[in-house]
Amino acid sequence: MTHTATIQPLTAQAFAPFGDVISTDAATQAFTINRGSTERFHDLANVQLLGVQARVLVSIFRAQPRPSPYTIEMMERHPFGSQAFVPLNNRPYWVAVALPQLSEISPTDVQVFLAQAHQGVNYHAGVWHHPLMALDDVSDFLVIDRLGLESNCDELSLTGALQLVRGLK
Amino acid sequence: MTHTATIQPLTAQAFAPFGDVISTDAATQAFTINRGSTERFHDLANVQLLGVQARVLVSIFRAQPRPSPYTIEMMERHPFGSQAFVPLNNRPYWVAVALPQLSEISPTDVQVFLAQAHQGVNYHAGVWHHPLMALDDVSDFLVIDRLGLESNCDELSLTGALQLVRGLK
Numbered sequence: 001m002t003h004t005a006t007i008q009p010l011t012a013q014a015f016a017p018f019g020d021v022i023s024t025d026a027a028t029q030a031f032t033i034n035r036g037s038t039e040r041f042h043d044l045a046n047v048q049l050l051g052v053q054a055r056v057l058v059s060i061f062r063a064q065p066r067p068s069p070y071t072i073e074m075m076e077r078h079p080f081g082s083q084a085f086v087p088l089n090n091r092p093y094w095v096a097v098a099l100p101q102l103s104e105i106s107p108t109d110v111q112v113f114l115a116q117a118h119q120g121v122n123y124h125a126g127v128w129h130h131p132l133m134a135l136d137d138v139s140d141f142l143v144i145d146r147l148g149l150e151s152n153c154d155e156l157s158l159t160g161a162l163q164l165v166r167g168l169k
Numbered sequence: 170m171t172h173t174a175t176i177q178p179l180t181a182q183a184f185a186p187f188g189d190v191i192s193t194d195a196a197t198q199a200f201t202i203n204r205g206s207t208e209r210f211h212d213l214a215n216v217q218l219l220g221v222q223a224r225v226l227v228s229i230f231r232a233q234p235r236p237s238p239y240t241i242e243m244m245e246r247h248p249f250g251s252q253a254f255v256p257l258n259n260r261p262y263w264v265a266v267a268l269p270q271l272s273e274i275s276p277t278d279v280q281v282f283l284a285q286a287h288q289g290v291n292y293h294a295g296v297w298h299h300p301l302m303a304l305d306d307v308s309d310f311l312v313i314d315r316l317g318l319e320s321n322c323d324e325l326s327l328t329g330a331l332q333l334v335r336g337l338k
Contacts, residue, residue: 024231047227
C-alpha cells in the first residue's frame with residue numbers, strides 16, 4: 001500500500017532537526033555593509049566538512065522536474081558533510097527528509113516540505129534525504145557540499161512507497 | 170579627469186587572473202547523478218579559507234542597484250579568503266577587478282565585466298574588487314566567503330575616478 005505524504009510549508013523552525021533554511025527571512029543576523037548599498041543576511045548555513053582531506057565544493061546541479069504524483073522509495077545521506085541546495089531559477093521544489101539516527105525508514109518517518117523559490121536548504125551531515133526533486137521545469141541549483149577521502153553516500157530503501165502529490169503552492 | 174571603462178563580457182578565460190566564473194558553461198567536469206535525473210557541473214570555485222580559525226560562511230547579500238553612469242573611486246580585497254557571488258534574481262551585474270599585487274590602482278588597471286544572470290564570480294584571496302554592483306533592481310546574491318580571526322578587508326582609493334556606463338547587454 002502506498003502512503004501519501006502530507007506536504008508542509010518549509011520554515012526554519014520545522015526544518016531545524018534536519019538542517020538550515022537559507023533565506024533572508026530565516027536569518028538571525030543582518031547588517032548593512034558597503035556604505036549602505038547592501039544588506040548582509042549573515043551566516044545562514046552550518047557547512048560541515050568532516051573526515052580526511054575535506055574541502056568545500058561549489059557546484060551547480062541541473063535537475064529534471066519530477067511529475068506529480070511522484071513516488072519515492074529510497075533516501076540517501078552523506079555522513080561526512082553537509083549539503084546545501086539553493087535554487088537559481090525561481091522555482092519551488094520538494095524536500096523529503098528523515099532523522100539521521102534511523103537505520104530503517106518507513107514512509108511515516110519521512111517529512112516532506114515544499115520549498116519556495118527563495119529558500120535554500122542545507123542538510124546537516126548524516127540527515128537522510130531524497131535526491132533533488134525539482135518541479136515544473138528543468139531547474140538549476142547552486143550546491144555547496146564536501147569532497148574528501150571517505151566514501152560519503154549511503155542509500156537506504158524505504159520500507160514502503162511514499163507518494164508525493166502537488167497541492168500546496 | 171574621469172576615465173570611462175570598457176565593459177567586457179564575462180568569460181572564464183578573461184576572468185581567470187582574478188578568480189572563477191560559476192556557471193554551467195564554465196564547468197570543466199560534468200556528470201550525471203541521481204539515476205539520470207540530475208547533471209552535476211562539478212567543483213566550479215576554488216574556495217580559499219586562510220588564516221586562523223577559518224571557516225566557510227554562506228550568506229545572502231541584498232544589493233541596491235547602481236545607476237548608470239556610475240563612478241567608482243575605491244576597491245577592496247580580502248587577503249585571507251575567496252569571496253563568491255551567485256545571482257539569485259536572474260539579473261546581470263557589474264564586476265570590477267584589479268590584480269592582487271598592485272599597491273596603487275589607476276583607473277586603467279581596473280578591468281570591468283558585465284556578468285550575466287546565470288554567472289556567478291569567485292574572487293580569489295587578495296584580488297582587488299569593487300563592492301557588489303547590482304543593476305536594474307534590488308537583487309539578492311548568494312555569497313560564499315570566510316570567517317576567521319584576522320581582519321580580512323583592505324580598502325584602497327583609486328588614483329582617479331572610473332566611470333561605468335551601461336551599454337553591453
